[in-house]
Amino acid sequence: xxxxxxxxxxxxxxxxxxxxxxxxxxxxxxxxxxxxxxxxxxxxxxxxxxxxxxxxxxxxxxxxxxxxxxxxxxxxxxxxxxxxxxxxxxxxxxxxxxxxxxxxxxxxxxxxxxxxxxxxxxxxxxxxxxxxxxxxxxxxxxxxxxxxxxxxxxxxxxxxxxxxxxxxxxxxxxxxxxxxxxxxxxxxxxxxxxxxxxxxxxxxxxxxxxxxxxxxxxxxxxxxxxxxxxxxxxxxxxxxxxxxxxxxxxxxxxx
Amino acid sequence: xxxxxxxxxxxxxxxxxxxxxxxxxxxxxxxxxxxxxxxxxxxxxxxxxxxxxxxxxxxxxxxxxxxxxxxxxxxxxxxxxxxxxxxxxxxxxxxxxxxxxxxxxxxxxxxxxxxxxxxxxxxxxxxxxxxxxxxxxxxxxxxxxxxxxxxxxxxxxxxxxxxxxxxxxxxxxxxxxxxxxxxxxxxxxxxxxxxxxxxxxxxxxxxxxxxxxxxxxxxxxxxxxxxxxxxxxxxxxxxxxxxxxxxxxxxxxxxxxxxxxxxxxxxxxxxxxxxxxxxxxxxxxxxxxxxxxxxxxxxxxxxxxxxxxxxxxxxxxxxxxxxxxxxxxxxxxxxxxxxxxxxxxxxxxxxxx
Numbered sequence: 116x117x118x119x120x121x122x123x124x125x126x127x128x129x130x131x132x133x134x135x136x137x138x139x140x141x142x143x144x145x146x147x148x149x150x151x152x153x154x155x156x157x158x159x160x161x162x163x164x165x166x167x168x169x170x171x172x173x174x175x176x177x178x179x180x181x182x183x184x185x186x187x188x189x190x191x192x193x194x195x196x197x198x199x200x201x202x203x204x205x206x207x208x209x210x211x212x213x214x215x216x217x218x219x220x221x222x223x224x225x226x227x228x229x230x231x232x233x234x235x236x237x238x239x240x241x242x243x244x245x246x247x248x249x250x251x252x253x254x255x256x257x258x259x260x261x262x263x264x265x266x267x268x269x270x271x272x273x274x275x276x277x278x279x280x281x282x283x284x285x286x287x288x289x290x291x292x293x294x295x296x297x298x299x300x301x302x303x304x305x306x307x308x309x310x311x312x313x314x315x316x317x318x319x320x321x322x323x324x325x326x327x328x329x330x331x332x333x334x335x336x337x338x339x340x341x342x343x344x345x346x347x348x349x350x351x352x353x354x355x356x357x358x359x360x361x362x363x364x365x366x367x368x369x370x
Numbered sequence: 371x372x373x374x375x376x377x378x379x380x381x382x383x384x385x386x387x388x389x390x391x392x393x394x395x396x397x398x399x400x401x402x403x404x405x406x407x408x409x410x411x412x413x414x415x416x417x418x419x420x421x422x423x424x425x426x427x428x429x430x431x432x433x434x435x436x437x438x439x440x441x442x443x444x445x446x447x448x449x450x451x452x453x454x455x456x457x458x459x460x461x462x463x464x465x466x467x468x469x470x471x472x473x474x475x476x477x478x479x480x481x482x483x484x485x486x487x488x489x490x491x492x493x494x495x496x497x498x499x500x501x502x503x504x505x506x507x508x509x510x511x512x513x514x515x516x517x518x519x520x521x522x523x524x525x526x527x528x529x530x531x532x533x534x535x536x537x538x539x540x541x542x543x544x545x546x547x548x549x550x551x552x553x554x555x556x557x558x559x560x561x562x563x564x565x566x567x568x569x570x571x572x573x574x575x576x577x578x579x580x581x582x583x584x585x586x587x588x589x590x591x592x593x594x595x596x597x598x599x600x601x602x603x604x605x606x607x608x609x610x611x612x613x614x615x616x617x618x619x620x621x622x623x624x625x626x627x628x629x630x631x632x633x634x635x636x637x638x639x640x641x642x643x644x645x646x647x648x649x650x651x652x653x654x655x656x657x658x659x660x661x662x663x664x665x666x667x668x669x670x671x672x673x674x675x676x677x678x679x680x681x682x683x684x685x686x687x688x689x690x691x692x693x694x695x696x697x698x699x700x701x702x703x704x705x706x707x708x709x710x711x712x713x714x715x716x717x718x719x720x721x722x723x
Binding site for chain 2 (some may be wrong): 165167187188189191192194195197198200202204205206208209211212215216219220221223224225271
């Protein structure tokens, strides 16, 4: 359903190519973790797929339709995005933020229909944000804000959800909870979920497909395949820590 | 944190009550301003002045030539400034932004001053021309000035923080006031007359003919403001989220800025730099609407801006022994403490640089 054809992400100018051309396709219901070191290019890649920045070359297609060629409204209906940007909006209730997820569907005034309202309520429930909804958005903790932003993305009812390092501020139980929630959502509704994180060990447990961005290249496959062909060691090992394929976790080097 | 669950309809409810109260208060203050002043007119003379002008020439002159234009000017200017404040605060993502605090009014003032001065130096023919086409000349001078300064602040806002931008804007205002005084010093007296007493802001300098030149751009600005409201609401989440929600951010920025220029320039041209209304009114509107989504704020900001404007004007024009009070004096006494409170207690302003 989501297809990348020689998609090259990066910037025009000195920064140049960030992630080399990649071709792959994802099916409905796929839950993918995008893993890589800081600055490896995960965000650039995900922004490119979401159509928030132009690709250097190649194309990303959703159900056969080129994402960059979509109108901004069509794109908003097809792809929802959650980022690490710390949003601060005095005066907005969490509920307001979730309702903004319906903007791609509402009329020029942004008026919600009864259907919009029930979608918002369902998304709020799915993301576990029911008790947060009536509170001022700015009064929430980082983890609670992420929950609200996820609810907003769910309310956008797009085929693809792109979530960039949203678990960075959360503690381990919080991370597991969010990732399990997204996996469940992908499986139950047939959406494609693309989640970038630093959390390799957790991702190995949870996902069907892993993308590893390293040295400007994207390697993809099932966790087992990537462990077997040594991509993970290549991407993450350094003098202090190395990945142990048998235990599926990092261990400190004893030297 | 209170746990009170506020149903969505309750918000509309409180907005509706507020709108009704604003309209009622505006009617009361307007009636007061029309009947009260150096000459006190009873309801009967007021009605005569409006409906049978021949029967009471003195009352008619006072009401139709002096008080009615002043009330209309105050209502229009206050509403325009209130709405422009909502737009500016959303556009700059800065609760202290407003056409005055970011120096846009100063830009308009400078534009008008330059046009008048140029005409003064060009000679009597230009003055005559300016007097004939005063409305268009002044408004377009202000439009250009406001637009240039608005562009300047947009560029600057990408480099500096909230408070820095605010201080720069206020300093621009002082600079322009100085420049205008210097220009007036050298300009012909006739030219200077066009904006006498202008640094203080006044609603008393307009005639019914001038009102046309205020209403047309302001109405256009208002329409653009309403059309941009949905996009501006999404911009509350920042540019990336706005774009991911389908908002064309670049176009929205230009449209909103255009609306601000159209709303603010005529006010500057005819009333001078009217302070604080655009800065504080959006905060009242948000408190009443209990949201910062843009569309519900527009009518609230327009009405509370209009009310604040004519109420301040009413105080200025009470039958004082001597005339020392100015519009901006009253607005500063109300507005400055509100701004100080916002700076000290608003969570977004605390600790921001």
